[in-house]
Amino acid sequence: MKKLVILLIILLVLFIAWISPASNSSDSFVSSVTTSELEDEDNYVFDPQIIQAILPISEESSASVEIPSVVSLPNVDPASQGFSVYATSPGITIYSQEATYLLVIDLNQAGIRALHNATGDVLGPGIWDGNDTAFKSKALGDYLSQGGNENFACAFNGQFFKMVKYPTGLAAPLKANGEIITYGWETKFHKGEKLMLEVWPDRTRITPLDKNRFENSDAVDIITGLTALANKKPKSVVGRTFVGTHGESTLMVLVSPSSNQRQMESTLKSLGAEVIMMLDGGGSTQLSCRISGSEQVLRYSERLIPQAVYVYSH
Template identity: 35%
Template sequence: MYLCSKSILSASEKIYTPSVVPPGFDLVKTSKGVTLYQKNTEYVQVVDLSQGASVKLLNGDITDAGNNQGAYGGDDPQMRRQTLNQAWLNLYSSNPNAFCITNGQFFSTNSQPATNLAFPVKVNGKVISDGYAGESEYPTEKLMLEINSDRADITPFNGKISLYSSSAPNLIVGLKENADKFMYKELGRTFVGVKDSDSNGTYETILIFNSTAATQAHATETLRSFGADKVIMLDGGGSTQLICQGESYITSTRTIPQMLGVVSAP
């Protein structure tokens, strides 16, 4: 369903509209608990977990388990890289309410068809990768996005203790907004924010920013303008891609091993 911000909707059509929509952003797509906004080549997804929408951590098939080779004593598996379109089709086939899919974790670009993730990822209660980048890379600049069914948070990542003590069933590790990843260059960017929409102390809204060209400061500023209380940087550059309801909005020829999938509420 394609809608614009001036569409006249029937009573049965319910759009989730955040309390803050920055000037210049137009509504592109919506479904229960999720909305996609666009401003030029920038896109922001608003995902309301309290309405039953969800963010899925997805990855390609594991071709080498990398047993006990991870940065924190766990595994460092190789995951098969695939096009985002392939990943979208897989997501949609198992989730008819699939809304969008985008790139996620930092990864090594030196090997394919399979590769390793830089930082840890936990899916449905299981740490599937400790990553290969331990304290030698960005030792004080890592954060983790913790995702529960009805809430999320972005918290400091302090290595093995943080990874294995988190109660969140799903988490992904990234970097602080000002970690030096070509900080001032306008590159493809994928950032995530969390927001406490009702000011009750719980972050029930996840915001996902994608752009073909933005500085780190601009990506952060955009998420803050949507009300993000905390921000984390995920992989970007040539990996930045976005598909929503089968339509490509940001394209890349780069294959990727790990993705974020957004699913609307039933």
């Protein structure tokens, strides 16, 4: 009996000695994985477009959702990306690359205005129990004149609208000169993909569009659009107008006659854009500028539009 007990003790000791290295190895593996994960988190750059896709905002929700802070990218000389200076004025520089134009706007020395041609009539109910206001369309050159008489200014196409109806309506809300102009009509599509460009006299930012944020924002103007990769025929090579922000004082506007959405997003990111928003495109893509008091049509389209964006040098 004693021999059996001794044998069992010996076997138990051998078993403990055998499993100890495996246990140590397992602890080492867990520690290694944890360290790697922490290193990845330390170097992770939050992409607001991805966050927006992960945390979609319901059209009916009034919850305020914050975009996480983004690691700032260094300022990049557009010349390093193939652009050359076309014209410049305090606060605004226009760059060109063949038929593509880039506007870099410093809101410390320049301003932004949302322009529109609302009639005051109501087409029907809009989102969030607001009104879907009627708009008539007009040429971009008329918006350039409507914006003001600054010696250096540009106008470009703005929000998405309904092509098959006239007077037309905007797809999403618009605020101009401190007044909510319309709530828009589009409720079925692009859930979680809508963004808004809030504009103050000296700063701007792009945030997710929701009822609470839109109605309670103290921004003077709010222009709405979509995330860079929203489903607007993303692979099609057509006219595109995108805007991007770097910090709160720099706005970039990229107008291209023939790009897909990924190319537009990639170009703006390479220039330092932290958050990107897509405006109307296709045949609506157009850009006109007043340079030294003389109007120049940089991207022509015969399409009349109901809403535009005006930028000007102080």
